[in-house]
Amino acid sequence: MRIEKLTLARKTKFKTAYYVARGEQHGPVVMITAGIHGNEVGSIAAATSLIHRLQRGQLRFDTGTLVIIPIVNQSAYGLRIRGLPDLNRTFPKAKGQSARHPLSAAIIRVANRYRPSWVLDLHEANGFSNVSRKYLGQSLITNHWSASATLSRKIIHKLNRDISSKKRKFNLRLRHLPGSARFAAVTLFKAKAVTVETSWELPLSLRKAYQTKIVRHFLDHIGIKLHEVHARKDALV
Template structure:
């Protein structure tokens, strides 16, 4: 496994590091972003934890490539605000249309070159979707007709089987929202694109745990990490206890 650091929008004040994490053998490509909104802390922490897991070789990518952006909107993150403009409205809205911000332009330019199999965007939102279906907290969002739908349903059932409190259960949401990274990647690049949303009124450690587990299942579904690795890691952790 090889990790290299690069910059998005490197010649602008928006410069943001991203990481290319490559497995030993060729395979699928996954783009994963967090911190598109600067106040969605659990998603940022989960992305940082995953980067550290790879750096410390706690887990390795067996095959394929992960492009990881842990904090997409650095300026918004510093102030713990959503960010203006909302970067999740600046991705290309139709084929041939331009992205409306240096960061989304750079990232989507990379996506057009890499043609990722998966595009994962980590977020947080209000409310509990299993209590109020209008809310986005505790959802996995993908687009209508997306090839990601079966995998998303499998992940939700695995997540929910480990969550004893039913109000915290995840639900699937099908949504088309122009200007989001997910919809651009789904519609224009035909990637399996998924937005992860935890409910930010839950305790931070719980939200980070949910985000991290979902990322794990997504990377497994994408084929970048082996299921067996995680089981080994779990038994190692159990032995330590």
């Protein structure tokens, strides 16, 4: 497995690191983004942990490619704010349109380069979707016509079997949101795209754990099998 560190929006004040991890065998390409909104720190923690564990050799995979942008909006993250403007409203709404922010434009260029078949956009939100439909916390969101809905339902079923609290269970939301990263991935690249939303009402450690588990469930079904690598005991002697 090879990991390359690159720079998104390199020639702008919004530059931020992204990583391309490649298995030894060709396979699906999955893009994972986090930190489009700077105050959604659970998603950032999960994406950052994933790339760190891959770099340290604690995780590996043999087939496919991961493109990971762990903190898209560095300036918003530094202030722990959603971001002005809201970056998730600046992506192209149709083919032939341009992105309205240097970061969203840079993400589109990276996606055009690697052509992901799946995009997982990690976020956080208010409330609990199982309490009221007006809340998005604890939900997976995809577009009405996206083929990703079937797999999202399977993963929600797996997650909810291990969640005893009814209000903490996950739900599927089908939302049409032009200008979002998810909408652009489907419209421009015909990718299957899912927005992951954990609830701010939960402790950070639990939100990170849910985000990590969801990503790994998706990757496993898509065909990128992550393997835990344990240090040999005799290596410490």
